[in-house]
Amino acid sequence: MTLKRDLIYFLVFSVVVLFLLFTYVSEKSVVDVEPFAEKDPSIFDSTNLSNSVCLNQNDTDEIRYLAYLPHGTFHEQLTSLENAIFLAWATNRTLLLPPIIFGREILIYKPSYYLYKDLIALKLYNENNSECVWDSEHAKCSKEVQPGLHTLVSWDVLMDMKFPKEQVRVISRESSDFPGLYSFINITDFGGQTHFIPDKELYDYQFYDGLKNKSSDHKYKYMIHLCTLQNRNELLLHFGSLSGIDRLNLELDRNDEFQKELQNHMLIGHPEVLNAAELIIIQLGGPASYLGVHVNLSSHISDDDAEPIMDELIKKILTNSSPEVNNNNNTLFAREPSFQPTSTQILASRCIESLPPEKRHFPIIYLSTNLMRSDHRLSKFFEEFPCAFVLSDFQGWIEPLKNITNPMDNVDLFEFLLPLVDTVVVSRSGQIFKTGDSAFDDYAQRLHEIWQFSDKMFSSLTRRINPIISITRNVPPPSSLPTYIFPTGFSSSNLSATHLITPQINATNIFWSSQVRFRAYGREYQPSNFVRKRRHGFMNRLRTKSGRKVLYRRRLKGRKYLSH
Missing domain, CATH: 3.40.50 (Rossmann fold)
Structure with a gap:
């Protein structure tokens, strides 16, 4: 009797657990799959548009967000970032910025659903799969790059992000998973508060701002007008891929000028x-x-x-x-x-x-x-x-x-x-x-x-x-000077050992490079000490902005050459 009662309890408990598990999986599946439904036809509707609507820029005090799915090489991710910054500026939204993804296996483009799955399945370095080894030569603890693992680097580490952050509100986020994203920006109704624009091909859609041009000037299948993005009221506007150097097809001077200004400021800053x-x-x-x-x-x-x-x-x-x-x-x-x-x-x-x-x-x-x-x-x-x-x-x-x-x-x-x-x-x-x-x-x-x-x-x-x-200026010490291997087709027989003469340098002096003196070899011209000093001052001025201004003023006065 006791055994029968325990069996009934076990069956009831199992049914409850299975029901709860099924409910959780179903809800999670809906959250993951819902954004990748077929495109909303209204996103491609450019009727009844005007320049006044286009310049509205979703003028509201409510904070709204824009996100996208990163992929590709560093330069492809940079292109996606620039396009995302422009769209965030044009729609007056806060950009949810993913980090740079580095790994020996590049995260290649896939349709939005599969790209999203790859992103949330990325294997990152942690204490369990990698060990930080002390490098005595470089005095640092580092982890060697391993196949199958990826590391996430903030854009601020490698790029000068001052201008973009002055123009657009930016919030950095490491994870791309939807449940975490919805929780982060307090979305409770992902169907009504999120508008997702998925893609099935890399060149699915191009953004434009003209009123007459409704066809892609490149290879894109669909055209999306900026006005339709500006008029979206959802809390989150989420794109799939934004990669592509010609993703933006801009005609309005205001938009074109901002894009050029942005590109001029997206400089490597490390x-x-x-x-x-x-x-x-x-x-x-x-x-x-x-x-x-x-x-x-x-x-x-x-x-x-x-x-x-x-x-x-x-x-x-x-x-x-x-x-x-x-x-x-x-x-x-x-x-x-x-x-x-x-x-x-x-x-x-x-x-x-x-x-x-x-x-x-x-x-x-x-x-x-x-x-x-x-x-x-x-x-x-x-x-x-x-x-x-x-x-x-x-x-x-x-x-x-x-x-x-x-x-x-x-x-x-x-x-x-x-x-x-x-x-x-x-x-x-x-x-x-x-x-x-x-x-x-x-x-x-x-x-x-x-x-x-x-x-x-x-x-x-x-x-x-x-x-x-x-x-x-910056030549390495003789001990670290690399040996150049001349290209195929070049005869190295012209360089005998007697021709490679190393100058006498005091290696203990931290200013060793300033001690290099260029003597005459054969019929080579040997400048005087006066000319050497003039050249030394000239090189120092070239290194600083104020020094270059001095050279420019002197050049305007006619001082174009060093005297001998």
């Missing part, structure tokens, strides 16, 4: 990244003294498919490269045939001066690529341009980046920062060439135009600096 890039730029001869090239060939591109792509790139460089850059190189590196390079020279100078005289017109090239230097698909490129450099040629100058870890979880960020260094170096070139139109290319070109404009006043002065003198 000091170590900028410093590493600057050191590499000096090794290439200085800003605008080299060509920037971006080659992005995925692993599934065969040799037969890659060959015409590389041939077209080489042809464009040979026929369209700016004469100003090439002439600048010829002036910088012109030497007597008997000149022998030294180990204190910048890499670009060593390479050019080690070539036969008839080949010294070849341009200096910085190649940003996802391929290894040894990849046979690049062999023809290096044969055509013997003084082409890649990031791996500058190991000594990117070494400080190994000290940088994510303050949130102590994950080593070194390999994730390299694309940012690549971007800065390419953007500071005299001219950019590319094999496609990616988010990397778009951002590098934008930085190129921004810095080209800001450097216009001082670029002619910078280009007159002898690259051998420039090396006194």
Whole structure:
């Protein structure tokens, strides 16, 4: 009898537990699936719109929110961020900002429902799956990057977010899960307080603000007018993917001007990244003294498919490269045939001066690529341009980046920062060439135009600096000076051991670089102490804003050259 009663209790208890479990799963399923229902047709209705409605910007004192699902490489996530900031500004909403997602496995785009599932299933570094190991060489505790794990980095760590935060209210959130999001902004009726705009393809919809243009000027299937977004009254406006450099199709001057102003302020702000890039730029001869090239060939591109792509790139460089850059190189590196390079020279100078005289017109090239230097698909490129450099040629100058870890979880960020260094170096070139139109290319070109404009006043002065003198600024000590492996097709026999003369440097002096003196080798010109001091002062002034103003004023007075 007792056994029978216990069995009945057990069955009743089991039924209750199953019922509660079913109710919980059903509610959670509704919360997760409901936002991904078919698109609301009203979102594409642009009838009865006017400029007065478009400029309304949802003018209300009530705080409303905007969110999106991040994915892709750093540059693709940056594009999504810029588009989200613009939409938050245009709709007068608070942006719920997700962090940068770094990992060896890139979170690729998928339709909204599946992308959301991937986001909430991300495996992050924690105490159970990773161990913080003390690095005595760099005096830090860090976690090595592991396959299958991701780390989340705040945008403020890598980017200058001052301007966006002055224009838009921003709240950072690590998690993308809907239940947590609804709880965070106090949503109780997700059906009535949330408007979700899902996508089934990456190029599903484009946003526009014109009254006549109702068709996409690119590859998007649907057009959504900004007015329809501004008129939404839901507490949360949630998008799927916002990636795409042409996601916004703007005609109104007010919107277009804000987008350009935003893009001009979205600059890389990490000091170590900028410093590493600057050191590499000096090794290439200085800003605008080299060509920037971006080659992005995925692993599934065969040799037969890659060959015409590389041939077209080489042809464009040979026929369209700016004469100003090439002439600048010829002036910088012109030497007597008997000149022998030294180990204190910048890499670009060593390479050019080690070539036969008839080949010294070849341009200096910085190649940003996802391929290894040894990849046979690049062999023809290096044969055509013997003084082409890649990031791996500058190991000594990117070494400080190994000290940088994510303050949130102590994950080593070194390999994730390299694309940012690549971007800065390419953007500071005299001219950019590319094999496609990616988010990397778009951002590098934008930085190129921004810095080209800001450097216009001082670029002619910078280009007159002898690259051998420039090396006194930030060249690493002899013990850490990397050995450059000359490209395929270049004969290293021109560089004998007797030609690589290291100057005497007192390594115990922290100002060791100021002790470097450039003596005459062979028939090389040797300046006087007076000229050396003039150059030292000139270089110091170039480093500061006030110093550059002094140089500019002197240049206006006619002081254009150093006296001998």
